[in-house]
Amino acid sequence: MFDYHEYFRSEMMPHMWCKGCGNGIVLKALLRAIHRLGLSKDRIAMVSGIGCSSRLTGYVDCNTLHTTHGRPLAFATGLKLARPELTVIVITGDGDGLAIGGNHLIHTARRNIDLTCLLFNNQIYGMTGGQLAPTTPEALFSTTTPYGNIEPNFDACRLVQAAGGTFVARGTVYRAIPLEKLIAEGIQHKGFSFIEVLTTCPEIHGRRNKLGTPAEMLQALAKTTLPTGVIHQASGPEYTEAYDGIIAKAQGRT
Amino acid sequence: MNSLVHQRCRVYTTEKVTIRILEEWCKGCEICVDVCKKHCLAMDILGKVKVVNVEACNKCLLCDVLCPDFAIAIE
Amino acid sequence: MRASVGLMQGNEACARGAIVAGCRFYAGYPITPSSEIAEELARLLPQVGGKFIQMEDEIGAMGACIGASLGGVKSMTATSGPGFSLKQENLGYAIYTEVPCVVVNVMRGGPSTGLPTSPAQSDVMQARWGTHGDHPMIALAPASVREVHDCTIRAFNLAERLRTPVILLYDEVIGHMREKVELTDPSQVAIVERPKPTCPPEVYLPYKAGEDDVPPFVRFGEGYRYHVTGLAHDERGFPTQNPRVVEAHQRRLHRKVERHRDEIAAYETFMLEDAEVAVFAYGITARSARAAVRTARSEGLRAGLLRPISLWPFLDLEVGKLAQQVKAIVVAEMNLGQMIYEVERAAQGRARVAAYQKASGEPIHPEEILAALQEVR
Structure with a gap:
């Protein structure tokens, strides 16, 4: 019988996420995916940035690194190069990964380094109290768009695909079992895997925009017009393997 | 699929199913109550989930999978 | 390798010193007048099985260095004025999380873009106080090509010994100047490795220091699963707001450098x-x-x-x-x-x-x- 408790740090629980927040559902899907793949906790490194979703790393009993705002992919790139044998999973949010850390996202995708990046998209900066995110839908309100948002928002999956990511997928917290499968596939994929997870922020974002109860917000995700599932998959040279070729060349072995 | 056996849980059981609820961790979001098509769950006066009809549970696991707080387990 | 004599540039001596010190990871971003360090290490590192990466920006380069160091590899980045400004946040992260690394700043005229190809010594206070918050700092300032080489090795040794970033500060003239140098036989150079835990994983506390105020370090993936965060943290590495724990940690970080002052001086x-x-x-x-x-x-x-x-x-x-x-x-x-x-x-x-x-x-x-x-x- 699968037990989440085997994978989290019980002294850190219960987690700090708000009532009804979808992040806990992603955490569960992630732990089930890890269990499904039979990965050893010692061989997993989880790297996150700053924001609600990035607090996830504190709860998982593996090698965890909670970095600076927007930078988890850069830290993870260094770690993966140093230790290619580790499974490195990056946890980021829509603000962390698409705004302040957007540059790292496109370049990590371009390099096709073997990291699995889960981007939690809850459409808002939750931890700082509900400011505009690059994913906040037009016309919605936030603390910094008191008259409604006039900015178009990112399609994170199209962005990463265009930048060269070789596994691009989108899941939702409402479809948590397919999400678990997507995460498992992403981890197994050799190269840069990007999984955008549409999640919910009922307390901060939902309340201000009258988006309904936590359950209603979950169910609304089922009706998303964005494509879900595996959106793009390709093969290409993986960065750490390609660098092994550089080492061989520099050492005159090729 | 989920087990909360190590925790101080309230346990509801029939021959077919065991439902464990970890009240300490329940934040009262009501997701489980809302998604349960068999109306097995309800909120108590303290805002924690409780099982009101364990017999009706068809083990669809929606509550188990969608509880963000690791507070409910179906076995 | 034997002792070698040659005509060498300061930045080249820095790269060579890094290799001798055991540096096996470099992440950087092109910037004058430090780029030769990156160029030299792009060539030298793979020869010794190390890795070089040109990151998308200075911030990412500093981050990648910290990530690689947590993977157990001695890491370095180099930059100049504007890039040094960009690295400050992650530099503070490395200090607070006690991740060893070496940061080189080849000083040019500033502020702002300033004088990219001219020397200055105007980042010495930034080196001390550039990142926010209370923090200790170690910075070395070589004055010759040979000394750049030796200080680079020393910077690594201090960083590893004390689990903290060390800054190597020199001006554009030192970086670009070519001098005849005689380098020590690398086999005669003392190399320091970071202190390792002697306890089993179950009782390992990543931020519990011994008498010398330096907590033992274990790289990721060795069975000692732990958490690293830039939030105020306790001995377990977990976030805390407990005023006593926060203050004790801050004071230990400062004490760690102060008590080894004679070793650094x-x-x-x-x-x-x-x-x-x-x-x-x-x-x-x-x-x-x-x-x-x-x-x-x-x-x-x-x-x-x-x-x-x-x-x-x-x-x-x-x-x-x-x-x-x-x-x-x-x-x-x-x-x-x-x-x-x-x-x-x-x-x-x-x-x-x-x-x-x-x-x-x-x-x-x-x-x-x-x-x-x-x-x-």
């Missing part, structure tokens, strides 16, 4: 024994100062030089002693007043402290320092 004195006036100068300026002291002596002025090789922590004791001996100290630096405030503080009014400052993007000439010495005699 490095300086050179020149003709100081009977000096009545002294120059305090570092980097390329110290070489002009040396010439000025020699000329002053030939003219009957008993001058001497104190050249700090370690800038941070500041050499309070040495400067205090000097202030007791001489009647005046000329602080010569390529900025409009940075280290002079530290010298004044340490001198405590026991000697007159005079400034010779230059911010034109040109090095300070011996005659200029000589004139300053004559003025305070």
Whole structure:
């Protein structure tokens, strides 16, 4: 019988996420995916940035690194190069990964380094109290768009695909079992895997925009017009393997 | 699929199913109550989930999978 | 490898020193006048099985260094003024999370884009206080190509020994200057590795320090699963807001560097024994100062030089002693007043402290320092 408790740090629980927040559902899907793949906790490194979703790393009993705002992919790139044998999973949010850390996202995708990046998209900066995110839908309100948002928002999956990511997928917290499968596939994929997870922020974002109860917000995700599932998959040279070729060349072995 | 056996849980059981609820961790979001098509769950006066009809549970696991707080387990 | 003699540039000596020190990871971003370090390591690192990556920006380069160091690999990045500004947040992260790494700043004129190809010494206070929050700092300032090589090795040794970033600060002249250097046989160089835990994983606390205030380090993936965060954290590495725990951690971080001050402190004195006036100068300026002291002596002025090789922590004791001996100290630096405030503080009014400052993007000439010495005699 699968037990989440085997994978989290019980002294850190219960987690700090708000009532009804979808992040806990992603955490569960992630732990089930890890269990499904039979990965050893010692061989997993989880790297996150700053924001609600990035607090996830504190709860998982593996090698965890909670970095600076927007930078988890850069830290993870260094770690993966140093230790290619580790499974490195990056946890980021829509603000962390698409705004302040957007540059790292496109370049990590371009390099096709073997990291699995889960981007939690809850459409808002939750931890700082509900400011505009690059994913906040037009016309919605936030603390910094008191008259409604006039900015178009990112399609994170199209962005990463265009930048060269070789596994691009989108899941939702409402479809948590397919999400678990997507995460498992992403981890197994050799190269840069990007999984955008549409999640919910009922307390901060939902309340201000009258988006309904936590359950209603979950169910609304089922009706998303964005494509879900595996959106793009390709093969290409993986960065750490390609660098092994550089080492061989520099050492005159090729 | 989920087990909360190590925790101080309230346990509801029939021959077919065991439902464990970890009240300490329940934040009262009501997701489980809302998604349960068999109306097995309800909120108590303290805002924690409780099982009101364990017999009706068809083990669809929606509550188990969608509880963000690791507070409910179906076995 | 044997001891080697050759004509070498400062930045090249830095790269070579890094290899000798055991550096096996470099992440950087092109910037004048430090790019030669990256170019040299892009060539040298794969030869020894190490890795080089050109990141998308300076911030990412600093982040990648920290990530690689947590993977157990000695790591370095190099930059200059604007890039050093960009690295500050992650530099503070490395200090707070106690991740060893070496950060080189080849100083050019600033502020802003400033003078990319001209020397300055105007980042010495930024090196000390550039990242936000209370923090200790170790910075070394070599004054010759050979010393760049040796200080790079020392920077790694200190970083590993004390689990903290070490900054190597030198000006554009030192970085680009070519000199004949004789490098020590690498097999004769003492190399320090980070302290490892002796306890089993179940009882390992990543931020519990022993008597020397340095917690043992274990790389990711060795069964010692732990958490690293830039939030205030307890001995387990988990976030905390407990005022007592936060304060104790802050104080230990400072104590860690303070108590190893003598291990870090490095300086050179020149003709100081009977000096009545002294120059305090570092980097390329110290070489002009040396010439000025020699000329002053030939003219009957008993001058001497104190050249700090370690800038941070500041050499309070040495400067205090000097202030007791001489009647005046000329602080010569390529900025409009940075280290002079530290010298004044340490001198405590026991000697007159005079400034010779230059911010034109040109090095300070011996005659200029000589004139300053004559003025305070």
